[in-house]
Amino acid sequence: MNETIYQRMKDLPSTHLLGSGTAACAGCGGLQALHQIYEVYGDKTVFINAAGCMTLLSIYPFTPFSGSWLYTAMGSAPAGAQGVRDALDILLAKKRITTDEDLATIVLTGDGSAYGMGVSATSGAIDRNLDFLYICYDNEGYGNTGQQFSSATPHAAKTSTSKGSAGYPGFKKDLFGLWAANKPAYVATVIGTEPLDLARKIEKAKQIKGPRLIIALAPCPTGWNYEPKDSSEIGHLAVKTGVWPLKEYIDGKVIHTKVPKKRLPVEEYLSKQGRFDHLFRPERNEELLKGIQQKVDDYWQAVEND
Amino acid sequence: MKRQLMTGNAAAAWGARLADIDYVPAFPITPQTEIIETLANWFDQGEIQGKMTVLESEHSMITAAGAAAATGVRVFTATSSQGLLHAMEMIYTVVGWRAPFVLLNVSRGLSSPITLEPDHTDVLAARDSGFLQLHCATCQEVLDSVLIAYRLAEHPQIRLPVIVNEDGFYLSFTREPVEIPDSSLAKQFVGEFNSGNIKFRASMPESQAVAVLGGSQYSYFRYECHLAMQQALQVYEQLADEFQQQFGRYHGILENFQTEDAEYLFVMMGCFATKAKQAVIQLREAGCKIGLVRPRLLRPFPKEKFIAALRGKKAVAVIDQNLSMGSGGVLHTEISSALYGVTDAPAVIASFIGGLGGRDISQQELFQIAKILRLAAETGITPEPRLLYTELELREFRKLQAIAGVERHELKEQQS
Numbered sequence: 001m002n003e004t005i006y007q008r009m010k011d012l013p014s015t016h017l018l019g020s021g022t023a024a025c026a027g028c029g030g031l032q033a034l035h036q037i038y039e040v041y042g043d044k045t046v047f048i049n050a051a052g053c054m055t056l057l058s059i060y061p062f063t064p065f066s067g068s069w070l071y072t073a074m075g076s077a078p079a080g081a082q083g084v085r086d087a088l089d090i091l092l093a094k095k096r097i098t099t100d101e102d103l104a105t106i107v108l109t110g111d112g113s114a115y116g117m118g119v120s121a122t123s124g125a126i127d128r129n130l131d132f133l134y135i136c137y138d139n140e141g142y143g144n145t146g147q148q149f150s151s152a153t154p155h156a157a158k159t160s161t162s163k164g165s166a167g168y169p170g171f172k173k174d175l176f177g178l179w180a181a182n183k184p185a186y187v188a189t190v191i192g193t194e195p196l197d198l199a200r201k202i203e204k205a206k207q208i209k210g211p212r213l214i215i216a217l218a219p220c221p222t223g224w225n226y227e228p229k230d231s232s233e234i235g236h237l238a239v240k241t242g243v244w245p246l247k248e249y250i251d252g253k254v255i256h257t258k259v260p261k262k263r264l265p266v267e268e269y270l271s272k273q274g275r276f277d278h279l280f281r282p283e284r285n286e287e288l289l290k291g292i293q294q295k296v297d298d299y300w301q302a303v304e305n306d
Numbered sequence: 307m308k309r310q311l312m313t314g315n316a317a318a319a320w321g322a323r324l325a326d327i328d329y330v331p332a333f334p335i336t337p338q339t340e341i342i343e344t345l346a347n348w349f350d351q352g353e354i355q356g357k358m359t360v361l362e363s364e365h366s367m368i369t370a371a372g373a374a375a376a377t378g379v380r381v382f383t384a385t386s387s388q389g390l391l392h393a394m395e396m397i398y399t400v401v402g403w404r405a406p407f408v409l410l411n412v413s414r415g416l417s418s419p420i421t422l423e424p425d426h427t428d429v430l431a432a433r434d435s436g437f438l439q440l441h442c443a444t445c446q447e448v449l450d451s452v453l454i455a456y457r458l459a460e461h462p463q464i465r466l467p468v469i470v471n472e473d474g475f476y477l478s479f480t481r482e483p484v485e486i487p488d489s490s491l492a493k494q495f496v497g498e499f500n501s502g503n504i505k506f507r508a509s510m511p512e513s514q515a516v517a518v519l520g521g522s523q524y525s526y527f528r529y530e531c532h533l534a535m536q537q538a539l540q541v542y543e544q545l546a547d548e549f550q551q552q553f554g555r556y557h558g559i560l561e562n563f564q565t566e567d568a569e570y571l572f573v574m575m576g577c578f579a580t581k582a583k584q585a586v587i588q589l590r591e592a593g594c595k596i597g598l599v600r601p602r603l604l605r606p607f608p609k610e611k612f613i614a615a616l617r618g619k620k621a622v623a624v625i626d627q628n629l630s631m632g633s634g635g636v637l638h639t640e641i642s643s644a645l646y647g648v649t650d651a652p653a654v655i656a657s658f659i660g661g662l663g664g665r666d667i668s669q670q671e672l673f674q675i676a677k678i679l680r681l682a683a684e685t686g687i688t689p690e691p692r693l694l695y696t697e698l699e700l701r702e703f704r705k706l707q708a709i710a711g712v713e714r715h716e717l718k719e720q721q722s
Contacts, residue, residue: 068511076366083376086370
């Protein structure tokens with residue numbers, strides 16, 4: 001990481017490249033991450049979007065993007081990136097455009113597409129070694145339709161389709177591992193509340209060719225049921241409790257970029273969010289709380305043993 | 307000009323090659339696969355400059371096709387049946403991008419039961435999508451239609467994707483004599499692709515296919531596509547003339563065979579219409595004044611052409627090689643609707659369904675249909691829609707079931 005131009009917070013760009021006044025909810029952790037990503041990556045880009053919250057950024061005839069944008073469908077944004085990339089490569093090869101007209105192809109989807117409906121198209125793009133960056137803003141549910149559970153929803157979370165006393169019975173899918181298993185160019189997790197870590201990863205991703213994934217945990221006031229002002233605190237707690245490990249996969253290795261020295265109990269993260277309220281009230285669900293803590297401890301134990 | 311024997315699939319690939327395509331997003335499916343195999347080979351040999359990408363599904367394939375066209379290259383792709391349906395979300399979606407490209411559909415019956423042989427229910431599922439549709443009856447027409455399709459798709463007043471349809475097996479795998487146009491003449495006819503302001507360039511940021519809020523803006527864009535497609539009725543006629551001047555073959559909006567003095571008509575799409583042509587020749591020899599109307603252009607729907615061809619006839623049989631469950635033949639419905647309220651409209655527009663999943667429509671059946679038309683014209687009573695199926699077929703089917711039943715019974719007895 002020595003070669004990074006982002007040594008300190010004041011090195012971060014503050015060009016506000018992504019416009020404001022969008023339809024995103026107040027306190028959206030996804031938009032926070034996207035602002036930062038856009039500033040580092042720049043607008044010589046075409047964002048290929050799948051159905052989700054961010055689809056509502058570009059509403060005719062307005063857009064916050066100073067670069068280009070193409071909305072596709074929920075299941076096939078990576079295939080859209082393939083078409084754009086192939087077409088630009090053909091135009092370059094046939095000398096119908098000059099290299100300064102070239103654009104980076106960036107897929108932007110939520111977890112519903114990245115962890116679920118879009119996996120087939122993503123898998124194909126990895127097989128073909130497509131040169132693209134995939135940004136997943138992960139708010140752990142189908143947020144745009146009112147937070148039903150997705151395969152990114154954490155265990156026990158209450159969603160509008162898992163309202164029972166135990167919440168969501170499944171476990172959050174390991175999308176990072178799913179990608180890394182196929183040896184792509186780059187995979188990283190980020191969060192908007194760790195802007196330096198985020199900027200360094202985007203800087204790195206920008207310099208690499210091939211399939212690259214950035215998963216941004218996106219604290220979501222409306223979906224996770226908390227006040228918008230608490231987004232930053234919840235983001236910080238996600239990292240400090242070890243619930244959201246900041247890491248990257250590059251050259252065949254997984255590196256943790258920010259290891260919490262002394263992890264806070266997961267309860268501190270969970271108790272701030274209405275979606276986990278049933279674990280504390282009317283009485284504490286010790287079994288579920290223990291199970292969640294154990295999972296996090298096991299993860300970090302495995303990291304230390306590695 | 308020399309003609310050579312080739313399959314409909316080879317003719318389709320030749321059409322794409324002569325249209326000077328840049329990009330082929332592909333996915334294999336029977337009976338289409340020969341097209342992409344042929345193109346892959348030509349890319350490998352450097353006969354076509356550009357790129358072919360094999361996607362992991364037809365849904366992705368059509369997404370990539372639309373996205374590449376929206377970036378400004380000339381795109382060709384092909385599919386069949388289940389593939390077309392798997393892609394259907396994107397078939398509807400890419401239309402609104404106004405990114406022109408050509409999709410060759412090789413018609414095949416839809417599951418279930420799963421089958422390989424043709425009917426038009428697959429391509430008609432895309433009827434309302436906003437793709438233009440050209441339907442072919444010969445291998446030559448497949449090649450020629452691909453060239454015409456690019457002119458239609460890329461016409462500045464149209465700018466919509468086009469489906470060129472050929473029937474699986476009967477055209478896709480059947481060799482017919484085909485004249486391959488001179489490549490420089492074909493190139494001249496198709497011209498260079500000008501993507502206009504629909505493209506992605508660093509110096510010209512563009513937001514494409516963005517969301518709208520509310521029905522008014524939505525309606526604006528949907529109407530725009532509809533009105534753009536209707537331009538194709540006129541544009542097609544000019545193109546057909548230009549094509550004839552250049553290559554000597556005329557492919558009109560409708561093929562009208564022996565219709566001028568006809569009292570009765572068959573109406574059919576696709577290559578089974580050539581069976582009806584044969585029946586027309588024989589029926590005329592027997593003194594029955596019958597003709598055949600075959601639409602090449604199905605979308606936009608050539609209402610006025612149908613009115614002109616059908617008015618004044620005594621009775622018409624629309625033979626649909628498709629089935630809209632719970633309603634009947636799609637073409638029959640559309641033609642009846644077009645003729646409603648027209649002075650001199652035929653008193654009888656009868657519906658027949660046949661040729662599903664490649665089932666033959668025999669000459670005897672066509673003679674029978676002609677007989678029914680004559681009777682209907684005399685009585686003025688339109689017959690009930692007919693699902694073509696013979697007693698012999700039913701007997702064979704029952705026999706097959708009986709054999710399987712006996713086999714199973716015997717197997718059980720052996721096991722016990």
